[in-house]
Amino acid sequence: MKTEYILDADKPLSRSLLWQIQRRYFMENGMAAWQDDVVPHQISSSPYMARAYADMALAYVEEMADTLDFSKPFVIIELGAGSGRLAYHFMRQFFPRLAASPFAKLDVKLILTDFVPEIVQFWQMHPRFQKYIVAGRLDFALFDVMDRRPLHPLNSPHPITPNNGNPIILIANYFFDSIPQDSFVLQNGQLHSNLLTLYSDQPEPDLADPALWERLRLAYEPIPQSPPYYDDPLYDEILQLYEAYLPDTAVSFPNIGLDCLRFWQGTGELLLLSSDRGHSSAEELVGQGDPLPNLHGSFSLMVNYDAIARYVEMAGGTALHVPHYQDGLQTAVYLLGDHSETAVIHRAFDRAVAQNTPDDFFAVKQAITPHLDSFTLPQLLSFIRLSQWDGAVFEECFPALLAQLQEADPVWYGDVIDVVTAVHENYLPLTDTDPLEQKISTIRAICVQVWKLQSPSL
Numbered sequence: 001m002k003t004e005y006i007l008d009a010d011k012p013l014s015r016s017l018l019w020q021i022q023r024r025y026f027m028e029n030g031m032a033a034w035q036d037d038v039v040p041h042q043i044s045s046s047p048y049m050a051r052a053y054a055d056m057a058l059a060y061v062e063e064m065a066d067t068l069d070f071s072k073p074f075v076i077i078e079l080g081a082g083s084g085r086l087a088y089h090f091m092r093q094f095f096p097r098l099a100a101s102p103f104a105k106l107d108v109k110l111i112l113t114d115f116v117p118e119i120v121q122f123w124q125m126h127p128r129f130q131k132y133i134v135a136g137r138l139d140f141a142l143f144d145v146m147d148r149r150p151l152h153p154l155n156s157p158h159p160i161t162p163n164n165g166n167p168i169i170l171i172a173n174y175f176f177d178s179i180p181q182d183s184f185v186l187q188n189g190q191l192h193s194n195l196l197t198l199y200s201d202q203p204e205p206d207l208a209d210p211a212l213w214e215r216l217r218l219a220y221e222p223i224p225q226s227p228p229y230y231d232d233p234l235y236d237e238i239l240q241l242y243e244a245y246l247p248d249t250a251v252s253f254p255n256i257g258l259d260c261l262r263f264w265q266g267t268g269e270l271l272l273l274s275s276d277r278g279h280s281s282a283e284e285l286v287g288q289g290d291p292l293p294n295l296h297g298s299f300s301l302m303v304n305y306d307a308i309a310r311y312v313e314m315a316g317g318t319a320l321h322v323p324h325y326q327d328g329l330q331t332a333v334y335l336l337g338d339h340s341e342t343a344v345i346h347r348a349f350d351r352a353v354a355q356n357t358p359d360d361f362f363a364v365k366q367a368i369t370p371h372l373d374s375f376t377l378p379q380l381l382s383f384i385r386l387s388q389w390d391g392a393v394f395e396e397c398f399p400a401l402l403a404q405l406q407e408a409d410p411v412w413y414g415d416v417i418d419v420v421t422a423v424h425e426n427y428l429p430l431t432d433t434d435p436l437e438q439k440i441s442t443i444r445a446i447c448v449q450v451w452k453l454q455s456p457s458l
Ligand SMILES: C[S@@+](CC[C@H](N)C(=O)[O-])C[C@H]1O[C@@H](n2cnc3c(N)ncnc32)[C@H](O)[C@@H]1O
Pocket: 023, 026, 039, 040, 041, 044, 045, 079, 080, 081, 082, 083, 114, 115, 116, 143, 144, 145, 146, 172, 173, 174, 175, 178, 179, 298
């Protein structure tokens, strides 16, 4: 009989050794997780997503106009910002529009955070970030959600704390799915803590060994539990509601994510913009099995956005969820604090998110990508423009673009140049030898060559 080693026994999920494996992955891999395209980020860091967030952030500034203190910074904090690509797209959309708004003099700063020092250093040195750093618009700091403390930005002597005199915007994409959460089981109307034991067929001294996942076995055991479950009565209230109303099912609980939200809200006002794979209503929670990691270098678990929404509303805030089912990625917006006006945010959410979800765009993109070789040149250009000049979309269109360009009427070449120029400006390369630059040069060279043939005086 095969011997099994117990690596970790009977732990609430949020305290399982699984999260040490996750931490080791991110710490050991640093930027390579994105440079080698291992950790997925195409949707969560796309310019399409950034446009929606820029709309929401501007609407929030407008909504909070009466409470703003122009003598203090207004901070937007991105949690677990990874590649930095969402931030780059966000800044390109947000700051020009802020400058043209009545809030041009507001000292808005975007602070990118992660818990991996190598990543923070990479951002600090990135050439495309320099102009924003110099303008005082962008800074970087370490932040570990397991050790919630004020931020110490690299380029400023002033720490960033909750309750800093202005509302705070938090951005959390593919973040809540990558940080510890708990799991419960409902059986016959009784809530159970779903305790996790990890087994392997060998001792596992190296938690960074990627082959470990092939040997790991997860076994959950539901143990009846009564309140209090947590130190926050609102968390308990949500679980008691689930206990009272949900049929038998497993249900995850984003306790660490909520702790983070509470920390950054302090006693002030906060807007959370978040996108992740998850469930946004109680109906979607039903029928879940034990939480199993979805592996992609790191791992992720589904996020219980229903619980986040309930927490926000019980705390007196407003939760904005898209009214339709989002198959791939949920995008959700939450307001916390005493401010009771929400008309501007509601309107912005409707326009920028509900009628335009990144999930909708990427569902259609996925369906049409295999057929790009049947697109005409103008159709390819339209697709790239609709994506907000997304480098990844351009890369997918590149073979078809090249083929079409050879035969196209040169009347289109001006538009082609405009599109590839916008793609180039909008792109945050993660290595010095990024293949996208080469592809853009190839397209440009073809256009210029044909123009020269047509007008030798050029
Ligand atoms: C799946 S990645 C998402 C990155 C980026 N937001 C995106 O959408 O592509 C999760 C990010 O959270 C960071 N992270 C993981 N555990 C963390 C923790 N305990 N505290 C802060 N950040 C953490 C990782 O380093 C990583 O950058």
